[in-house]
Ligand code: KG4
């Protein structure tokens with residue numbers, strides 16, 4: 121029994137070693153190849169997505185199977201349910217991605233997969249699927265950070281965009297201002313000290329009974345209201361590029377509870393407009409300040425809250441006033457998709473970075 125186990129481990133290690141030697145060789149060769157097709161895989165939260173991207177810029181297919189309808193009834197993403205549904209969806213998503221791109225698996229040059237940040241069980245589905253495909257086809261496996269992916273969504277939308285630039289990262293899990301020096305390195309200029317902005321949108325929406333995901337509903341209702349309610353603002357972080365959204369979120373929740381306790385009606389549209397205006401004000405003012413401090417004339421938005429219409433409106437106005445060029449991904453690339461992961465994978469390949477062996481695993485958090 122023991123001998124069989126030792127034999128199996130040795131055999132397994134040999135396969136791993138052989139695979140990685142071949143992958144390393146192919147990785148080097150690909151850096152000189154004229155056209156590189158990367159298969160991107162994303163499963164960090166509630167979207168199972170697979171995409172095929174050519175040379176980091178051209179989407180051949182970007183299939184997104186969303187679980188929003190499944191999680192809606194729970195008022196938010198249930199991690200276990202998300203993992204199970206990724207497993208159910210991922211094979212079909214791959215088939216569709218290949219079909220739409222009009223290619224077969226043999227045409228793929230490398231696999232890029234989100235290894236973090238995100239829900240660990242959900243990430244594991246994508247990571248293990250990627251490892252299996254990479255091993256079966258003897259293809260290089262590139263580990264991509266979800267944050268880098270969101271930034272790369274801009275390379276798919278804006279074909280001429282190149283670093284350096286300042287990036288305002290606004291997702292459900294992260295809120296930060298970054299200086300992007302080149303395709304694979306960045307410096308953190310400021311970040312949230314508590315909630316991410318998308319999280320604040322979702323929590324306020326939940327208290328207002330707007331369902332999940334809440335950001336898009338707040339965006340819609342805010343257009344029908346006026347920002348007349350004065351929620352208290354955090355002044356502590358006034359002179360820094362850091363953010364705090366938990367105070368604003370609590371102020372909104374307290375206001376709603378107070379009105380309810382006093383049996384006084386309140387206008388949901390005005391609450392949405394007032395909350396959104398305060399949050400967008402913070403984000404856009406600090407993003408512009410960062411551009412000035414960095415003497416940069418390019419501002420790039422990344423992450424799901426980049427879909428917010430008022431944020432885009434305010435940034436457009438402020439960028440025009442300050443002679444800064446603004447880049448926002450097209451709407452469907454703001455939220456989670458594998459196209460952005462394939463694009464980031466391509467730039468990692470070109471920078472000779474993040475080639476992974478088959479020990480790659482999921483990480484719930486990734487350093488900004
Ligand atoms: O980047 P993303 O898809 O996932 C993470 O990586 O976290 O971002 C999702 C977040 C959610 O919190 C969602 O409510 C928010 O983006 N979001 C919006 C809008 N569309 C999506 N927030 C405000 N306005 C929107 N239009």
Ligand code: ZN
Pocket residue numbers: 266270291292423424455456
């Ligand atoms: Zn995301």
